[in-house]
Amino acid sequence: MLVSRFFCRFKPPGLRIFSSDPVWSAGVMSGFSSQPPSRDVFVRYSFGRPVLSLRLPAGQQCRFTVTPMLTTVGDLLRDITAKDPGVHTAALLNGGGQRISSCTFMENVLNEDFQLVINGITHSVRSLGQGSSHEHMLGVDDMKYVVRLLQSALTLPQRQHAAHAELLAARERLAEQLQPLETVRVKMAQEAESRASLLGWAGLAYLSLQGGFLGYLTWYVFAWDVMEPVTFFITCSTSMMFFAYYVLTKQDLIYPNVRDRQFLHFFHLRASQQKFNIKKYNELKEELAKVEGDLSTLRSAIRLQVDPPQPQKAA
Known part of the structure; x- marks a missing residue:
């Protein structure tokens, strides 16, 4: 040729x-x-x-x-x-x-x-026109852009490893800042969990005592004809309490949701007592999650360059 x-x-x-x-x-x-x-x-x-x-x-x-x-x-x-x-x-x-x-x-x-x-x-x-078949001549700006692309391609591994080291340092720094806050948060979460569980057991004890007391009055003190209107009004009062909970909280009285709400209430109450900065803690957690995500993405890119995918063999 x-x-x-x-x-x-x-x-x-x-x-x-x-x-x-x-x-x-x-x-x-x-x-x-x-x-x-x-x-x-x-x-x-x-x-x-x-x-x-x-x-x-x-x-x-x-x-x-x-x-x-x-x-x-x-x-x-x-x-x-x-x-x-x-x-x-x-x-x-x-x-x-x-x-x-x-x-x-x-x-x-x-x-x-x-x-x-x-x-x-x-x-x-149809032709593209006279002279259009000649090679495209790059201008000064185009040549600078191509040079920058070549430089980026040649220095990409070094920049990736440098970025990886920076992300590791940032993760260690955020972990050090979060460590004392995390210790206090875990302690407060345990206390709030205990108080929320104690409140649930207290509600169960109240209902048990109420049922036992009503039974005692029905069979040993008064007759059913006397206790029937009493139990009716107690039932109405309980329904009014449930509806009042919905009006105040804009949530249905579902026991898991009530327990979580009480946990958060006790947690924030304890945080205000110990002057725990919840806003700073949340910001540090979000920043750490972002760094972890960037680090995972960068590691995947580096691993893809080091170990390119092997072609699958036909069965």
Whole structure:
């Protein structure tokens, strides 16, 4: 391929190379010069390079990236043939219907409209314009941006390890600040848990004594005719107490929720007595959780670079 490019670049002036018979070229000129642009074949720019999008005879839409100053017509046709075994013949024609030599660089082809013939089917391709096929020349700002990207890519492992060390230091610092607060919080939480449990046992004891006392009055002191209205009013009073709890707290009287509410009440009461800074404790916990999350993400990225995923073997 390099030899062919050498001879094509230094061919004698005035020499035109055709791979087909002139009679065949004349027939092509008359038969394919007026074809409308095909929707199956078009040229677009992607990341600064022209890309030929082509639907092959097998029905697969393929993209061929073209380097205008390096890719020749023969290179492009070989890539198309290698991509689909169903491509038996492929050729490029200029706007006049003449076959373009395989030594011609795509830089010259992309400047004008051309035609792509595959298995005898002609596709007209519209050019992107005069001079648009040349390589994109970067400006000063673009070159600075590319240099920064290269520098970032080269220094990425060092920066990741430095960030990992900074996160470890931040985690240790936050852990040291949280340690005395955490000790006090655990002690206060245990006290609040004990008082909430004691309140529950006290409620159970009250209900047990109330039921026993009502039974004693019913069977040993008074008759049921006397105690029936008493128990009715006690039931009504209990219902009023439950409704009053809902009005004051805007919550249903469900025992787990009541227990948690009493726990928080006792905890904050104890914190105010010991002047425990709950706001500072919550801020430190949130900051520590954020550092832990960043550290986990950074470790995953470093581990992915050190141990790249192995391709799975087909069963």
